[in-house]
Amino acid sequence: MEATSHSFKQNARDALTDAQLQKALSKMRPGFQQKRADVVAKLPEFEDLRDRGRDIKNHVLENLDFYLERFESNVIANGGQVHWCRNSEEARQTIMEICRSVDAKTVTKGKSMVAEEIGLNEYLEEHGVEPIETDLGEYIIQLRGEPPSHIIAPAIHVNKEQVVEAFRKKHTDLPPDRPLEEVGDITDEARTQLRSKFFAADVGITGANFLIAETGQTVIVTNEGNGDLTQTLGKAHVVVASLEKIVPTLEDASCILRLLARSATGQEFSVYTTFSSGPRRETDLDGPESFHVVLIDNGRSAMLGTEYQDMLRCIRCSACMNHCPVYAAVGGHAYGWVYPGPMGAVLTPSLIGIDEAGHLPNASTFCGRCEQVCPMRIPLPKMMRHYRAKEFTENKTTSQVRAGLGLWSYFAKRPWLYRQSTKLGAALLRALGGNRGRIATLPLASGWTSVRDMPAPEGRTFQQLYKMSGHGKKGSA
Amino acid sequence: MSEAREQILAGIRKSLGRGRLEGAAAEAVEARLKGHARVLVPKRSDGDQAHKVGLFVEMAEAVSCTVDRLESLESVPERLADYLRRENLPARIKQSPALEDTVIPWEKAPALEITSGAAVNEDAVGLTPAHAGIAETGTLMLHSSAETPTSLHFVPDTHVVLLRESQIVGAYEDAWDMLRQKLGLEPGASVPRTVNLVTGPSRTGDVEQIIQLGAHGPRRLHIMLVKD
Numbered sequence: 001m002e003a004t005s006h007s008f009k010q011n012a013r014d015a016l017t018d019a020q021l022q023k024a025l026s027k028m029r030p031g032f033q034q035k036r037a038d039v040v041a042k043l044p045e046f047e048d049l050r051d052r053g054r055d056i057k058n059h060v061l062e063n064l065d066f067y068l069e070r071f072e073s074n075v076i077a078n079g080g081q082v083h084w085c086r087n088s089e090e091a092r093q094t095i096m097e098i099c100r101s102v103d104a105k106t107v108t109k110g111k112s113m114v115a116e117e118i119g120l121n122e123y124l125e126e127h128g129v130e131p132i133e134t135d136l137g138e139y140i141i142q143l144r145g146e147p148p149s150h151i152i153a154p155a156i157h158v159n160k161e162q163v164v165e166a167f168r169k170k171h172t173d174l175p176p177d178r179p180l181e182e183v184g185d186i187t188d189e190a191r192t193q194l195r196s197k198f199f200a201a202d203v204g205i206t207g208a209n210f211l212i213a214e215t216g217q218t219v220i221v222t223n224e225g226n227g228d229l230t231q232t233l234g235k236a237h238v239v240v241a242s243l244e245k246i247v248p249t250l251e252d253a254s255c256i257l258r259l260l261a262r263s264a265t266g267q268e269f270s271v272y273t274t275f276s277s278g279p280r281r282e283t284d285l286d287g288p289e290s291f292h293v294v295l296i297d298n299g300r301s302a303m304l305g306t307e308y309q310d311m312l313r314c315i316r317c318s319a320c321m322n323h324c325p326v327y328a329a330v331g332g333h334a335y336g337w338v339y340p341g342p343m344g345a346v347l348t349p350s351l352i353g354i355d356e357a358g359h360l361p362n363a364s365t366f367c368g369r370c371e372q373v374c375p376m377r378i379p380l381p382k383m384m385r386h387y388r389a390k391e392f393t394e395n396k397t398t399s400q401v402r403a404g405l406g407l408w409s410y411f412a413k414r415p416w417l418y419r420q421s422t423k424l425g426a427a428l429l430r431a432l433g434g435n436r437g438r439i440a441t442l443p444l445a446s447g448w449t450s451v452r453d454m455p456a457p458e459g460r461t462f463q464q465l466y467k468m469s470g471h472g473k474k475g476s477a
Numbered sequence: 478m479s480e481a482r483e484q485i486l487a488g489i490r491k492s493l494g495r496g497r498l499e500g501a502a503a504e505a506v507e508a509r510l511k512g513h514a515r516v517l518v519p520k521r522s523d524g525d526q527a528h529k530v531g532l533f534v535e536m537a538e539a540v541s542c543t544v545d546r547l548e549s550l551e552s553v554p555e556r557l558a559d560y561l562r563r564e565n566l567p568a569r570i571k572q573s574p575a576l577e578d579t580v581i582p583w584e585k586a587p588a589l590e591i592t593s594g595a596a597v598n599e600d601a602v603g604l605t606p607a608h609a610g611i612a613e614t615g616t617l618m619l620h621s622s623a624e625t626p627t628s629l630h631f632v633p634d635t636h637v638v639l640l641r642e643s644q645i646v647g648a649y650e651d652a653w654d655m656l657r658q659k660l661g662l663e664p665g666a667s668v669p670r671t672v673n674l675v676t677g678p679s680r681t682g683d684v685e686q687i688i689q690l691g692a693h694g695p696r697r698l699h700i701m702l703v704k705d
């Protein structure tokens with residue numbers, strides 16, 4: 001997928017003034033957070049499970065080569081094949097060859113972020129194979145010709161009226177008087193359209209939430225059942241997976257599965273968790289005739305052993321973006337590539353480079369909510385800070401920011417001056433806020449205040465309060 | 478083996494600052510894999526069989542399954558016919574061939590028309606056995622075999638599952654152990670092509686996060702739970 005992460009600032013500005021987007025985002029905020037909180041409260045072991053999940057993935061990453069080889073030999077033992085691909089181009093070519101080998105005209109697809117990452121749909125189209133997205137959200141954005149804006153709810157930026165508009169435009173056989181007002185009507189229409197496609201498809205492509213070394217199984221976790229129809233009814237089943245998806249055993253998978261749905265949609269468990277390996281067995285009555293795992297590196301092996309290794313524990317649950325104030329304000333498209341929100345702000349520069357995506361780690365208020373909810377305890381704010389520091393030392397920060405930081409450090413190194421000037425600043429801001437307590441325009445920061453108010457400080461500075469509480473005294477612990 | 482494969486593995490080892498795992502290090506990883514120890518099993522399903530059955534039913538109903546509890550297989554035909562009538566569904570059923578061997582007195586509900594095999598698009602009602610019911614989240618474990626085609630779990634609008642109370646276990650791990658036992662699986666030996674964990678009927682939240690049942694898979698999941 002073509003990245004526009006370098007223009008995050010402009011993207012974000014556009015997003016903030018996009019009325020349709022803001023309407024859609026306003027609906028998202030309460031849902032995910034409340035559901036997660038409710039379901040987590042029902043499982044007393046949840047925090048312990050997070051520790052164990054983190055430990056499993058750390059162990060895997062330290063022994064990744066061993067587990068990948070074991071996974072491969074078990075896939076082969078079950079009659080399947082593993083294709084190792086260093087980058088997107090190799091992966092696209094490999095998948096295209098598999099399509100050619102069965103003379104494929106159409107391909108049904110379950111939701112896969114890795115397939116987005118390698119730009120699979122465009123490539124298939126260019127080579128005469130029609131890709132059909134079957135997850136309802138993916139289907140909607142395919143009709144609208146846009147990329148996903150969220151890793152588990154790809155059409156979260158789209159309002160119902162816009163879905164209806166896209167259906168009416170693209171489903172030309174749909175009688176104009178057929179009602180589409182209810183979500184149920186929309187779902188039924190998609191179900192009807194896609195049913196025959198599942199049966200007609202030559203190849204079914206899915207992603208993978210996990211790869212299990214012990215058994216050579218790939219795992220998908222879904223709610224709609226589209227991934228299962230995709231992989232059961234196609235002639236060939238192709239699994240597109242990045243190589244950090246490995247877990248050692250079914251027991252390890254069970255542990256992490258207890259974290260995934262709860263963190264993602266706030267469900268106790270997703271509707272369908274499906275483990276597959278190999279083609280249909282000789283006496284089976286259905287299932288694909290061949291089974292391929294396309295195993296993609298695309299920069300991940302180089303993240304091992306670096307300060308970004310922890311990011312490879314990510315299970316793509318989306319909790320970090322569901323709790324992120326920046327994501328909630330600008331949506332996923334502003335991030336300019338496949339992965340948005342806090343996890344995207346770390347992963348994107350790691351995978352496509354700091355030149356293209358070095359700005360993204362700045363898209364944070366460092367409120368720390370992402371780390372609080374990340375089931376795999378990934379220290380997202382810390383890694384964003386690493387990138388900021390790197391951006392600064394590599395001189396990629398804009399001169400305005402550098403000047404600002406330089407000024408701040410001048411004051412910060414002179415405590416008395418810092419105290420006096422923040423006191424003065426706070427008093428000034430209070431005066432600007434007047435009775436409303438909010439400041440609609442801030443000198444030198446119109447980029448910030450043209451679209452939002454800044455709360456005026458209400459009382460004393462932090463330093464003043466700290467001193468009053470007695471902690472500021474010399475000699476106290 | 479391919480050049481890409483060798484390069485990726487070499488890249489991983491280089492990043493980790495070591496060569497191929499050998500000796501004691503390799504044995505330790507091997508032992509962890511073979512031992513497939515349980516990590517952490519939540520306590521909620523601990524208790525006797527009655528507790529597990531109760532929890533299974535409660536959790537399954539919470540995700541929009543319907544559960545019909547039967548004294549014996551004897552009453553399956555009439556109760557199933559009742560259910561189909563109530564829901565306004567056709568009396569034509571496609572069942573897993575595995576159920577041909579189960580003694581169900583179908584003659585008690587002559588209106589039901591029953592055939593066996595994999596699902597085709599016209600099949601509106603599927604009837605299948607399950608490998609296990611998992612109490613902790615009201616989840617069914619089903620798997621493919623010569624007698625239990627996977628398409629029956631996804632294609633028909635209505636999925637009816639026949640489950641015995643003794644098949645209900647507490648946690649996912651218990652169901653995996655049962656599967657290993659049933660199929661005589663050693664780690665690494667051939668697993669079924671597909672194992673499905675199913676928790677409720679199909680749903681989507683992709684339009685404005687409004688939960689809608691019946692996305693692509695079954696709109697209804699009806700569990701006939703039979704006493705042993």
Ligand code: SF4
Pocket residue numbers: 313314315316317318319320321342343370373374375376377378380
């Ligand atoms: S970083 Fe953590 S919270 Fe975000 S998607 Fe990954 S696992 Fe989930």
